[in-house]
Amino acid sequence: MNWIKRLFFLLLPVLVLFSCATERRLAQQFVQEETNINVLLLPPPDLIVKYYPTHPDEADPDTIDAYDLQDARFVDEVDDSLVVNNFMQSLKYHLELFQVNVFGPDNIDSFFRLDTTAFIFSLSQMELMEYLDEAIFTSTIDTIQYLQRFPQTTLMQSHWFEFSTLNQPEKPMEVLYSMQYTSDYFDGRFVYNPLSGEVTFRYTPYYLTSDDVFELAYFAGEQNAQYIFDYLMNYYVREEIASDTDRYFTYDRNRHVLRPAYNDRFIRISNRENRNEQGPQ
Numbered sequence: 001m002n003w004i005k006r007l008f009f010l011l012l013p014v015l016v017l018f019s020c021a022t023e024r025r026l027a028q029q030f031v032q033e034e035t036n037i038n039v040l041l042l043p044p045p046d047l048i049v050k051y052y053p054t055h056p057d058e059a060d061p062d063t064i065d066a067y068d069l070q071d072a073r074f075v076d077e078v079d080d081s082l083v084v085n086n087f088m089q090s091l092k093y094h095l096e097l098f099q100v101n102v103f104g105p106d107n108i109d110s111f112f113r114l115d116t117t118a119f120i121f122s123l124s125q126m127e128l129m130e131y132l133d134e135a136i137f138t139s140t141i142d143t144i145q146y147l148q149r150f151p152q153t154t155l156m157q158s159h160w161f162e163f164s165t166l167n168q169p170e171k172p173m174e175v176l177y178s179m180q181y182t183s184d185y186f187d188g189r190f191v192y193n194p195l196s197g198e199v200t201f202r203y204t205p206y207y208l209t210s211d212d213v214f215e216l217a218y219f220a221g222e223q224n225a226q227y228i229f230d231y232l233m234n235y236y237v238r239e240e241i242a243s244d245t246d247r248y249f250t251y252d253r254n255r256h257v258l259r260p261a262y263n264d265r266f267i268r269i270s271n272r273e274n275r276n277e278q279g280p281q
Contacts, residue, residue: 040118040119044124050075051075051130051131054132083214086214128155128156132154135149137186182208186204
């Protein structure tokens, strides 16, 4: 039995490499051969807007929805429909750059008449959050630690997609989450004056403006288009090997290369079957 165990451990790296090569080959096959990808994009019912005077992780859960939007720098006056439209238009445009056939509410009837494989990404919830945080800089000079803090505003846009496959009700619906953010930025460093012994912090601030709300929406559309294409590519791999896998690829459209996606991807929250078993989430 010992020689069987030794043989298994000798062959294990080969098996892992073979498996990885198979999944990469299938992902490449999807990029090259799956040229008729049909996707229905459904916008959210509305935009949920929130403001926190502190980081959300530090907020009191009993009062987390009680903060007044009038105290916010941006989200109190944001035009919800413009943010959603900017996001959806960017999402559609960048998906079409991947040669995806994009359908929307205006041509939903044509989508449901398709007799080929097609996918639905319904944006069940979209949220724009503004919160206050701190940018913190530290440095140790001559054994003395220096600290500089700046109040920092962050804008975070979150999305919950319900993913399903057309005419395949046996496949569970999956909930996919993504988030993009932007914030005030401070380009700075501590400077030591050897003549006076004084330490100062020199910096250039780059503060958010109202335009950044819409630029974030556009950027989020671009990122989620990438996530949708990557998800469909990895979904194809899982279907072909008839198994789930820890390996997840992203396709660089400009360089025409595949690489590991790591955390730059959708987060799979749940599926319909799991939610039925676990109750409401």
